[in-house]
Amino acid sequence: MNPAIQQQVADLGIEGYLQQHQHKSLLRFLTCGSVDDGKSTLIGRLLHDSQQIYEDQLAAVHADSQRVGTTGEKPDLALLVDGLQAEREQGITIDVAYRYFSTSKRKFIIADTPGHEQYTRNMATGASTCDVAVILIDARHGILDQTRRHSYIANLLGIQHFVVAVNKMDLVEYSQARFDEIQEQYLAFADQLNPGLSVSMVPLSALEGDNVVNASDAMAWYQGEPLLSQLEAIDIEKSRGTGAFRFPVQYVNRPDLNFRGYAGTLASGEVHVGDEVKVLPSGLTAKVARIVTFDGDREFAFSGQAVTLTLDREIDISRGDLLVRADDDVAVGQRFDADVVWMTQTPLAPGREYEIKLASKKTSAQVEALSYGVDVNTLNTHDADTLPLNGIGRCTLTLSEAVPLDTYHDSPNTGGFILIDRLTNVTVGAGMIRHVAETQPQTTSSFSAFELELNQLIRKHFPHWQARDLRQLG
Numbered sequence: 001m002n003p004a005i006q007q008q009v010a011d012l013g014i015e016g017y018l019q020q021h022q023h024k025s026l027l028r029f030l031t032c033g034s035v036d037d038g039k040s041t042l043i044g045r046l047l048h049d050s051q052q053i054y055e056d057q058l059a060a061v062h063a064d065s066q067r068v069g070t071t072g073e074k075p076d077l078a079l080l081v082d083g084l085q086a087e088r089e090q091g092i093t094i095d096v097a098y099r100y101f102s103t104s105k106r107k108f109i110i111a112d113t114p115g116h117e118q119y120t121r122n123m124a125t126g127a128s129t130c131d132v133a134v135i136l137i138d139a140r141h142g143i144l145d146q147t148r149r150h151s152y153i154a155n156l157l158g159i160q161h162f163v164v165a166v167n168k169m170d171l172v173e174y175s176q177a178r179f180d181e182i183q184e185q186y187l188a189f190a191d192q193l194n195p196g197l198s199v200s201m202v203p204l205s206a207l208e209g210d211n212v213v214n215a216s217d218a219m220a221w222y223q224g225e226p227l228l229s230q231l232e233a234i235d236i237e238k239s240r241g242t243g244a245f246r247f248p249v250q251y252v253n254r255p256d257l258n259f260r261g262y263a264g265t266l267a268s269g270e271v272h273v274g275d276e277v278k279v280l281p282s283g284l285t286a287k288v289a290r291i292v293t294f295d296g297d298r299e300f301a302f303s304g305q306a307v308t309l310t311l312d313r314e315i316d317i318s319r320g321d322l323l324v325r326a327d328d329d330v331a332v333g334q335r336f337d338a339d340v341v342w343m344t345q346t347p348l349a350p351g352r353e354y355e356i357k358l359a360s361k362k363t364s365a366q367v368e369a370l371s372y373g374v375d376v377n378t379l380n381t382h383d384a385d386t387l388p389l390n391g392i393g394r395c396t397l398t399l400s401e402a403v404p405l406d407t408y409h410d411s412p413n414t415g416g417f418i419l420i421d422r423l424t425n426v427t428v429g430a431g432m433i434r435h436v437a438e439t440q441p442q443t444t445s446s447f448s449a450f451e452l453e454l455n456q457l458i459r460k461h462f463p464h465w466q467a468r469d470l471r472q473l474g
Helices: 003-022 039-049 055-068 085-090 117-127 145-156 176-190 227-233 449-461
Strands: 025-033 097-102 106-112 132-138 161-167 198-203 251-256 259-265 270-272 276-280 285-293 296-298 300-302 306-311 322-325 331-342 353-358 361-374 392-405 416-420 427-436
Touching: 025 039, 025 117, 025 145, 039 097, 039 106, 039 132, 039 227, 106 117, 106 227, 117 145, 117 331, 117 427, 132 145, 132 227, 145 176, 145 331, 145 392, 161 176, 161 227, 176 198, 198 227, 270 285, 285 300, 353 392, 392 427
Parallel strands: 025 106, 025 132, 132 161, 161 198
Antiparallel strands: 097 106, 251 259, 259 306, 270 300, 276 285, 276 322, 285 296, 285 306, 331 392, 331 427, 353 361, 353 416, 361 392, 416 427
């Protein structure tokens, strides 16, 4: 057993320890930044100095450090996180690595994301579920393109709290002047992001342990709290909010003739037995009869819980439908504007069709227009005909059918989506709905019904032919 946990169990007893652990708040955060800024080493130092490493793990790190380590005689704590063989051989992070640890004040889930530009898609994946972004900057190199790109993507994904860790201060002789210079530059960049963004700065050395868990004697000029103390103190409950009730149906549960339930995870809000709900896109209403869970029936459920709802009357509901409150006015449409992060070598181009996944709903979408691209260095927008790998831009998309649409600001879980290549089934982009646009009126087509139907079948079953949609040609 971990010595720290063993001591807590001895002091509180097993029941007291479990009760204390159960009621701690949970913070999800990611580490991001450019290549070799020390993200994995920082997480390893957090785990080590907060006494979250087992003795056999530490022994394995010491052994592996002699073989593939990059820190000389010292144990390479990054190896606690970089588990893939390719990561250890190259000394980089490729996949998103998740680690769990807890302190006396809070529980944490860390997402260690890669810094290389070609793995930006993995960083966006890791950031999508996090409350806080810890953005690392190498004190020697300062703010780089990837630092700005990761900051902008984290901001796009709605993360409200940034902790900017200026790492490797030991390599610049713990210079206050260097830290102040980087702080001034980053805060000037952050002023261009969302006005409600909270940014704090901390100088540290992950390798030496300065200002990670414990305050640094080498940087007495820094009067703020160490990184871990800041993470323990961040209030995320206000930024989370409860939101409006959203329940994407993932599965219709029909084990026998006497039971029909609708299974899924509450994306936001809460629901009680007896609440009147509306099914979208059909608009039919019913009352919640039961809330069924593995542990038995409940009187209410809240955001994040996986439950099965039964209704007081039989109505047509299938996977991909969305349950909302009966009096909630949710837009149902086929057209919207979205910010898109592009994740594949083949550029995004207007006119292309993709599969789109919105919550549990999967359908087809066409890129109607690319309004602009974003320069991550200046955050200025520019005209663009295509969106390249790791490009970010504002697009207008048209769906093949009407679906309920939330903006990402109102409901991240139902306002975000991914785009999937229809031929390879690879995720090629991730997006956030910013505005639900009015569906353009249908114009009289010069093509016959047979030609339109044949065109639709060709586009569905032979996407590699890249056939244009005849409805767009008039």
